[in-house]
Amino acid sequence: MFAVALKADSPATYVLSDTDTAARLELVPDRGGIATRWQVEGQDIFYFDRDRFANPELSVRGGIPILFPICGNLPDNQYSLGGQTYSLKQHGFARDLPWRVAHQDVSEAASLSLELSYSETTLAQYPFEFKLVFTFRLRGHTLVLQQQFTNLSTQPMPFSTGLHPYFLVGDKSQLAFEIPSQEFRNHLSGGVEAFGGSFDFSQDEIDLAFQGLTAATATVIDHHLGRQLTLSWSDNYTKLVFWTVKGKDYYCLEPWSAPRNALNTGENLLTIDPQQTLETTIEMSIAFL
Numbered sequence: 001m002f003a004v005a006l007k008a009d010s011p012a013t014y015v016l017s018d019t020d021t022a023a024r025l026e027l028v029p030d031r032g033g034i035a036t037r038w039q040v041e042g043q044d045i046f047y048f049d050r051d052r053f054a055n056p057e058l059s060v061r062g063g064i065p066i067l068f069p070i071c072g073n074l075p076d077n078q079y080s081l082g083g084q085t086y087s088l089k090q091h092g093f094a095r096d097l098p099w100r101v102a103h104q105d106v107s108e109a110a111s112l113s114l115e116l117s118y119s120e121t122t123l124a125q126y127p128f129e130f131k132l133v134f135t136f137r138l139r140g141h142t143l144v145l146q147q148q149f150t151n152l153s154t155q156p157m158p159f160s161t162g163l164h165p166y167f168l169v170g171d172k173s174q175l176a177f178e179i180p181s182q183e184f185r186n187h188l189s190g191g192v193e194a195f196g197g198s199f200d201f202s203q204d205e206i207d208l209a210f211q212g213l214t215a216a217t218a219t220v221i222d223h224h225l226g227r228q229l230t231l232s233w234s235d236n237y238t239k240l241v242f243w244t245v246k247g248k249d250y251y252c253l254e255p256w257s258a259p260r261n262a263l264n265t266g267e268n269l270l271t272i273d274p275q276q277t278l279e280t281t282i283e284m285s286i287a288f289l
Helices: 120-125
Strands: 002-007 013-018 023-028 034-040 078-081 084-087 100-105 110-117 130-139 142-151 157-159 166-168 175-178 183-186 192-194 205-211 217-222 227-233 239-245 250-256 270-272 277-288
Touching (some): 013 110, 084 120, 217 250, 227 250, 270 277
Antiparallel strands (some): 002 013, 013 023, 023 034, 078 084, 100 110, 110 130, 130 142, 142 277, 157 270, 183 192, 183 205, 205 239, 217 227, 227 277, 239 250
16 A cells, blocks of 8 residues: 655655555655655665754755756866856755655555756756656655656756765675676776775775766665665666765765766766756665575
8 A cells, every 4th residue: 555644744754655565765855855764674775864964054964865957066166158157066956955745646656746946046056947856656665766857948958967875784894786887987086997896895985986887777785684775777877876984874876867077078968958858767676685
């Protein structure tokens, strides 16, 4: 049985549930449309730092922050377009703005659609009129995120997008990865390196952007927690970022449509013609070992 309910919380929290599999997803539209908690068979899948979440001045660490209209950061937080210079902070503004609940459905899944539209605030940073609709669908052990990007401007709209999910982990040494790439760009060193199939978790921080993806699916087996994550994405996504910090109980596996600084370089930028809509999809599934 599927359901969508509103919790008596502040800020307002929507709960999507599938009672047949004890699956739940919690969404907070007013805080960047973020998914804060995902449970399957009663187990938490996401890491979430509630102390940081309680302080609106801090960026959220946990759940699924939404990245738009850039992924990563820009040099000095700036980019040039049409002879003008604009400022955008890391990962853009979508994760910080309030989203509106647009639609909900419980016929074939627990489904909630959130909408974000342009405003004077966004136009000062990104001179395009847009509408985003992100639909979260929970069914069984699977979470599907369908994204619609509509260009309401009179000019083609360039952008990049991605998700920044934080997955809960207890012992990183018990993780096994299947990532469809043989190389990555190390965000910390700037160099391109070969991928040998594992990570050195003794490092203080790991921040890598896998490129040349040969498939649209990655898997992570967590032998400690006894489960496997399968992450898949539509062909609009060209990079898969892996990020973690020593001593923190999370790893991030992030589909990005373009690399850092793409608004300046043009690399892998998505572009939508005026009055047109582009759809992308990311899916996450959990299997227990």
